[in-house]
Amino acid sequence: MLYSEKVMDHFMNPRNVGKIEDADGIGEVGNAKCGDIMKIYIKVDNDIITDVKFNTFGCGSAIASSSMATEMIKGKPVSEALELTNKAVAEALDGLPAHKLHCSVLAEEAIKKAIDDYESRKNK
Ligand code: FES
Numbered sequence: 001m002l003y004s005e006k007v008m009d010h011f012m013n014p015r016n017v018g019k020i021e022d023a024d025g026i027g028e029v030g031n032a033k034c035g036d037i038m039k040i041y042i043k044v045d046n047d048i049i050t051d052v053k054f055n056t057f058g059c060g061s062a063i064a065s066s067s068m069a070t071e072m073i074k075g076k077p078v079s080e081a082l083e084l085t086n087k088a089v090a091e092a093l094d095g096l097p098a099h100k101l102h103c104s105v106l107a108e109e110a111i112k113k114a115i116d117d118y119e120s121r122k123n124k
Contacts, residue, residue, distance in 0.1 A: 003060070004094035010064035015071050018053040024121065027113025029106055036062050036103070040070070040110040044118055047078050054110070061096055061103035068092050069107035082115055084108060 003011075020041035030037040036058025043051035052074050054066040069089045073081035086104040090096045096104055 002097055006068075006092070006094045007061065007064045007096065010067040010093065011060040014063050014067040016053050016067065016074070017055070019055060020051060020053050023114075025114040025116075025118030027110045027115070027117060029109040029113060031058075031102060031106060034059065034102075036106065038062060038066055038106045038110045040066065040107075040114045042073075042111075042114045042118060044078060049073050049076055049078060049081055056106075058106070059100070059103060061100040062106055064093055065089050065096075065104040065107040066110070069104075069111060073111060078115055078118070081111055084111060 023041035024044045025042045028039045038056045040054045052070045056066045086108040089104045
């Protein structure tokens with residue numbers, strides 16, 4: 001089978017879908033080739049990511065990757081979330097086909113951007 005059960009599960013029942021109105025950080029990224037877009041919202045309290053939501057306009061792997069990635073950083077310190085790699089996301093999903101690895105890269109990038117946004121707001 002092309003996709004693991006975990007990918008199918010997170011694609012069919014994505015966790016943390018939506019938007020946080022009063023987010024502390026927002027990260028939006030896109031892939032020019034496939035045209036997919038991912039937006040991640042984080043809520044931070046005392047340097048802990050207390051809530052995270054995402055909106056992904058994209059392929060099934062991008063949705064599964066954002067779902068898994070948000071689960072992996074929820075409740076974690078910002079410093080730890082910054083270290084989340086696309087490789088770790090793909091591994092947590094029991095692998096992605098090679099031509100779908102870039103979908104997990106979007107998740108890593110969107111989280112980094114959301115944290116960047118949070119940091120720059122904090123330093124204002
Ligand atoms: Fe581009 Fe999945 S095909 S994000």
